[in-house]
Amino acid sequence: MEIPGPTYEHVPLVSDGSTFRIITIFPGKEDERIECGFLEVPIFSKPTYSALSYRWGDDTVAGHIWISGRVMEIRENLRNALERIRDPEKAQSFWIDALCINQKDEAGEKSIQIPLMRHIYSKSYLVRIYLGGEYDGSGQLPSLFDCIDDACDQREVVENGASFRQQELPPNKYKELGLPPPRDSAWESLRFLLSRDWFSRVWIIQEVILATSAEVICGQWAMSWTRFIFTIFKAHALGIQITGEVRTELHPTRPGNPLISVTQLLFFNALKPADSGFIPWKLIDLLHHTRASSATRPHDYCYGVLGLSEELGNPGLTIDYMLSPEAVYLHFARYFVNQGDGVKVLYNTSVHSLCMPSWIPDWSDRHLSLPR
Numbered sequence: 485m486e487i488p489g490p491t492y493e494h495v496p497l498v499s500d501g502s503t504f505r506i507i508t509i510f511p512g513k514e515d516e517r518i519e520c521g522f523l524e525v526p527i528f529s530k531p532t533y534s535a536l537s538y539r540w541g542d543d544t545v546a547g548h549i550w551i552s553g554r555v556m557e558i559r560e561n562l563r564n565a566l567e568r569i570r571d572p573e574k575a576q577s578f579w580i581d582a583l584c585i586n587q588k589d590e591a592g593e594k595s596i597q598i599p600l601m602r603h604i605y606s607k608s609y610l611v612r613i614y615l616g617g618e619y620d621g622s623g624q625l626p627s628l629f630d631c632i633d634d635a636c637d638q639r640e641v642v643e644n645g646a647s648f649r650q651q652e653l654p655p656n657k658y659k660e661l662g663l664p665p666p667r668d669s670a671w672e673s674l675r676f677l678l679s680r681d682w683f684s685r686v687w688i689i690q691e692v693i694l695a696t697s698a699e700v701i702c703g704q705w706a707m708s709w710t711r712f713i714f715t716i717f718k719a720h721a722l723g724i725q726i727t728g729e730v731r732t733e734l735h736p737t738r739p740g741n742p743l744i745s746v747t748q749l750l751f752f753n754a755l756k757p758a759d760s761g762f763i764p765w766k767l768i769d770l771l772h773h774t775r776a777s778s779a780t781r782p783h784d785y786c787y788g789v790l791g792l793s794e795e796l797g798n799p800g801l802t803i804d805y806m807l808s809p810e811a812v813y814l815h816f817a818r819y820f821v822n823q824g825d826g827v828k829v830l831y832n833t834s835v836h837s838l839c840m841p842s843w844i845p846d847w848s849d850r851h852l853s854l855p856r
Contacts, residue, residue: 504597506523507522507551509576517550530607532577533577534610537682565614581687599796599797601690601691610698611699616703629711636718678716683748684741686777686785726742727743764796768829770792771785776850782848813840
């Protein structure tokens, strides 16, 4: 794709990690180009901004934004997200990782800015979760959620009890509770939604857990994250088959696994229960519990949950994308052993072909059977 103008280059941030960028998206209509501007702000200031959580997708350039008259290339899913969240009448400020961190500066800015993400997400007034466009029947899901809520009210399925699975709901009970029949397309649409890549990404865990408020956006509909996740929990507890197989011949892209998605959502609830705020976990435990999550770069299986850990800021665990994945895994494993967690390290090992000793876990291995 030809670049329609001079290329934008990030102005370097202060190198001590005391500032970060926010991006202002100026108003515009759907067919107008996306105009933006950056602002560098002190880390302990109180700017008003929302943060975007989305899946990056492949690295194919599918669009452009204009920043101070210069052009930046962006991927397709980000372009779609920006077109969806842009207000036609007023400017809005955001923190968006792919834009607000200079992704080309792996040796410097990325290593400094990524550890700030706990602060950045927790200080945003809203995290906007963009799941993608309305396809696979996802437009009917708000109505389905209303039905699930009504059904659970009748069965007295409460939020705090929704982390366990009850017996499968008998087919004859669906109509009685005002639910669509078991084979109705609405349930297939929900399984398709839970199969979208966003739910399986390792980075989205901290983006959601750290949010003080969040909303889910899919096509033209939106709902609060709290309502979304607890309705999923209620459906799961009620015994509705929301984690069954999806019909791949109907799906435009390779589907994920609804069961993995629901398992990850349940883990969110363990990290941040409804009756309390987030409390950091030991990093080795976070790595263990996120073995089903995925990332594009093997480094990110360690770096992606560092912001949720007790060890964030520990000088013994720094982010360095210039290291090989094997060097990162070795460095982390040595740290855990020195902290007395050698047994947990061994518990997470498996046969691997990486250039490192066999006792070191390959955190990029997504096929490790658990429990072991």
